[in-house]
Amino acid sequence: MYSKLRVYKSGIHLGEERIVAGNCNSGMVNFSGCHLACNFCYTPETSVEQLGQDFSTGEFAELLEELVVRGARNLNFISPSHVWAVAAPAVRRLKAKYGRRLPLILKTSGYERSGMLSSMAALGDIFVPDFKVWSTDVARACNLPADYGITAQSAIRQLLQTHGATQYTHDRKIASGVLVRHLMMPEHFDDSLAVIDALGEIGFRSYLNLMTYYYEPRSRRILNANPSQRDLLVARAEQLGMSVMVNGKPFQEQERKLYA
Numbered sequence: 683m684y685s686k687l688r689v690y691k692s693g694i695h696l697g698e699e700r701i702v703a704g705n706c707n708s709g710m711v712n713f714s715g716c717h718l719a720c721n722f723c724y725t726p727e728t729s730v731e732q733l734g735q736d737f738s739t740g741e742f743a744e745l746l747e748e749l750v751v752r753g754a755r756n757l758n759f760i761s762p763s764h765v766w767a768v769a770a771p772a773v774r775r776l777k778a779k780y781g782r783r784l785p786l787i788l789k790t791s792g793y794e795r796s797g798m799l800s801s802m803a804a805l806g807d808i809f810v811p812d813f814k815v816w817s818t819d820v821a822r823a824c825n826l827p828a829d830y831g832i833t834a835q836s837a838i839r840q841l842l843q844t845h846g847a848t849q850y851t852h853d854r855k856i857a858s859g860v861l862v863r864h865l866m867m868p869e870h871f872d873d874s875l876a877v878i879d880a881l882g883e884i885g886f887r888s889y890l891n892l893m894t895y896y897y898e899p900r901s902r903r904i905l906n907a908n909p910s911q912r913d914l915l916v917a918r919a920e921q922l923g924m925s926v927m928v929n930g931k932p933f934q935e936q937e938r939k940l941y942a
C-alpha cells in the first residue's frame with residue numbers, strides 16, 4: 683500500500699484525443715511506476731526507472747489546484763491505477779469544488795479489477811482504457827499477464843455499464859464516456875483483429891483510437907503499422923459499429939488505402 687504517489691510530469695497540454703472536452707487545455711498528470719511491465723513499453727522512464735517527484739495526498743491536491751489555476755479545462759491522468767488509493771482523496775476534493783466543470787479523464791492499462799474500477803467510476807468522467815492484446819500467447823510474448831485479454835474485456839464491459847452512454851457538451855465534445863485505445867504492433871496483426879472482435883462481442887460501439895506507431899525502446903526505432911493492415915482493422919471496427927480514430931484524430935476517408 684503506497685502512502686505517496688510519484689509524478690513523472692504534469693502540466694497543461696493539448697490532450698491526445700481532441701474530441702474529449704477540455705483537451706484544448708488539458709491538465710495532464712503522468713504518474714511514475716506501473717503495475718504492468720510490457721516489453722514494448724515506450725515510457726521506460728516512468729515504468730522502469732520510476733523517475734519523478736513524490737507527493738502525499740494533500741500535496742497532490744495542491745498540484746491539481748495549481749493546474750486548474752493555470753488554465754486546465756480537465757484533469758487527465760495517465761497510468762493512475764497503482765497510485766489510485768493516494769490520488770482518489772485529492773480528486774474528491776477537486777470534484778467537490780469544481781464538479782462536472784472539470785472532467786476527469788482516466789487513461790488506464792485495461793488490467794484493472796472490478797473493485798478498483800468501481801472506485802474510479804465514482805470519480806472519473808471519461809475512461810480511456812487500453813486494450814493491448816487478446817490471446818494468452820501474445821500476452822506472454824509481450825510480458826503481460828496471461829489473463830490480460832479477458833481481464834481487459836471484462837474491465838471495459840464494466841465501464842460500459844456506468845459510462846457507456848456517451849454524453850456530449852454543447853460543442854460536441856465528449857463529456858462522459860468510454861474510449862478504447864489499441865496499439866497496433868506490426869508482428870501481432872491477427873491479435874489486433876481479435877481485440878476488435880472482443881470489443882464487438884461486448885457491444886462496444888463507442889470510439890476506438892488506433893495507435894499506429896510507437897517508439898520501440900529495444901531497437902530504438904519508430905515502428906509503424908502497415909497501412910493496409912490499419913485499413914483492415916478500421917473496416918472491421920466500423921463494421922461492428924465503432925467510431926474509429928487513428929492516433930487521436932478522426933480517420934478521414936481520403937486516408938484510406940483502397941485495395942482489391
Ligand code: SF4
Pocket residue numbers: 716717718719720722723724725729761791
Ligand atoms: S501499461 Fe503502459 S506504462 Fe505500463 S508498462 Fe505497459 S506500456 Fe508501459
